[in-house]
Amino acid sequence: MNASFRQTSTLAIVSLIFGFLGWTLLPAIGGIVAIITGHLARGEIRREPERLQGDGMAVAGLVLGYASLILGLLAVMIFVVFFGGLMWLGLQH
Structure with a gap:
């Protein structure tokens, strides 16, 4: 009886963290x-x-990473549009 042992990918763990x-x-x-x-x-x-195993952890890290970058970019764009609009309104008067 030879049980195979699969190691969890270190990169997958790093991605999740x-x-x-x-x-x-x-x-x-x-x-x-x-x-x-x-x-x-x-x-x-x-x-x-x-x-190796850990594909689920790698996918979770990818989802979290992409989601944080996309939401961060959206927040910056909303900030720029909002305060840019306020500046534009201030320059009109």
């Missing part, structure tokens, strides 16, 4: 790191599926 950090302590950097390491982890897991 930085995905959470992208929502809390490191908004932009955390999201970028989560996206990069998530893609790297998925490629690593696809190349060696008999040795």
Whole structure:
């Protein structure tokens, strides 16, 4: 009886951790790191599926990373439009 042991990808763990950090302590950097390491982890897991696991963690890190970056960009755009509109109104008077 030879039980095979699959190791969890370190990159998948890093992606998940930085995905959470992208929502809390490191908004932009955390999201970028989560996206990069998530893609790297998925490629690593696809190349060696008999040795590595953690695709779900990598996907979760990717989702958290992309979501934090998209919402952050939307917030910046709304901020610029709102305060740009206020400045435009102020210059009209």
